[in-house]
Amino acid sequence: MNNIAFGQYVPGNSWIYKLDPRMKILLTIALIILIFIIPNLLGMAIALGVFVLIFLTTRISFFKVLKGIRGVLFLLLFTVILQLIYTKGTEETLLYSFNMSIGLWQVLIILGLIVIYFTTKKYLPFKFIYLLLMIFLGFLALWNNPFEQFSWNFNMIWNDFTFNVYEEGTNKAGFIFIRIILMIGITQLLTLSTMSTDINNGLEAILSPLKLIKVPVGVFAMLISLTLRFIPTLLTESRKIMNAQASRGVDFNEGSLKQKVNQIIALLIPMFVISFKRAEDLSNAMEARGYIIDAKRTKLDELKLRWRDYLVLLITIGLFALVIWSRFYV
Numbered sequence: 001m002n003n004i005a006f007g008q009y010v011p012g013n014s015w016i017y018k019l020d021p022r023m024k025i026l027l028t029i030a031l032i033i034l035i036f037i038i039p040n041l042l043g044m045a046i047a048l049g050v051f052v053l054i055f056l057t058t059r060i061s062f063f064k065v066l067k068g069i070r071g072v073l074f075l076l077l078f079t080v081i082l083q084l085i086y087t088k089g090t091e092e093t094l095l096y097s098f099n100m101s102i103g104l105w106q107v108l109i110i111l112g113l114i115v116i117y118f119t120t121k122k123y124l125p126f127k128f129i130y131l132l133l134m135i136f137l138g139f140l141a142l143w144n145n146p147f148e149q150f151s152w153n154f155n156m157i158w159n160d161f162t163f164n165v166y167e168e169g170t171n172k173a174g175f176i177f178i179r180i181i182l183m184i185g186i187t188q189l190l191t192l193s194t195m196s197t198d199i200n201n202g203l204e205a206i207l208s209p210l211k212l213i214k215v216p217v218g219v220f221a222m223l224i225s226l227t228l229r230f231i232p233t234l235l236t237e238s239r240k241i242m243n244a245q246a247s248r249g250v251d252f253n254e255g256s257l258k259q260k261v262n263q264i265i266a267l268l269i270p271m272f273v274i275s276f277k278r279a280e281d282l283s284n285a286m287e288a289r290g291y292i293i294d295a296k297r298t299k300l301d302e303l304k305l306r307w308r309d310y311l312v313l314l315i316t317i318g319l320f321a322l323v324i325w326s327r328f329y330v
Helices: 021-037 041-058 062-070 073-086 104-123 127-142 167-193 196-206 208-213 217-247 257-288 307-329
Strands: 094-103 157-166
Touching (some): 041 307, 094 104, 094 167, 157 167, 196 217
């Protein structure tokens, strides 16, 4: 759970902190849309380079963004492998052909790797890298080429097959990989550089036209703001509960399926209790400060667009124009 950094605000004084929250929210939505209209891998790689350059100017710790990406590394790996397996091409675009086989010794090696992984992973700090190593070793066990010097005739080969890697598959895998990284990075920049109160005020201002059709914009914006605010708080509380239960002998990384279900229940029950208690305390605090649902409220800090907001908006419009031009003329 510590891998999740969404909703955590990091104080700073760079240009991104000085942008109007309305502009930051709109630009985040616009950039995500821009990512989905980029047509090819080259464009996506250029977009990644632009994002890295922009990120370096924000002076936000790179490890904060990595912490948010680390939680979806397994999803990224799974997506890349699927694209490599199922995306087919032609003989001209064939990059490499792996001659694979499944037999008695391959199965025994893979089972041994699984046992070694689950037995030793709790003693190692970099579990994801360790998982990648085990997957690579399992792939080597199925791949005939590293073991051509040995005779496999007596190894009870059950099935031979070929795993072809095409240029289309690598391009699509890289394309989706970079797209997911950019989406996470852009949303991370918004939450890392914007306080929950500013997000609330920005959302309320953006959605204010919906008041004409009697939509409770203020309540909706407040709900989103409170949700973003309490994500890191609840994660911290869950870590405290897990540490307390670990000190009493509960191991959340090991055990059978039934034991893991019991462990999750033992975690969820106090989490629900803490959530309801915090919600009650928050409602009492808001009521004590005179908060009334749907009441007209004034702002301590009025939102106002400045020259840097218009400059960033012009740059974003230019990026949109460039991407749209590339789709039709490149």
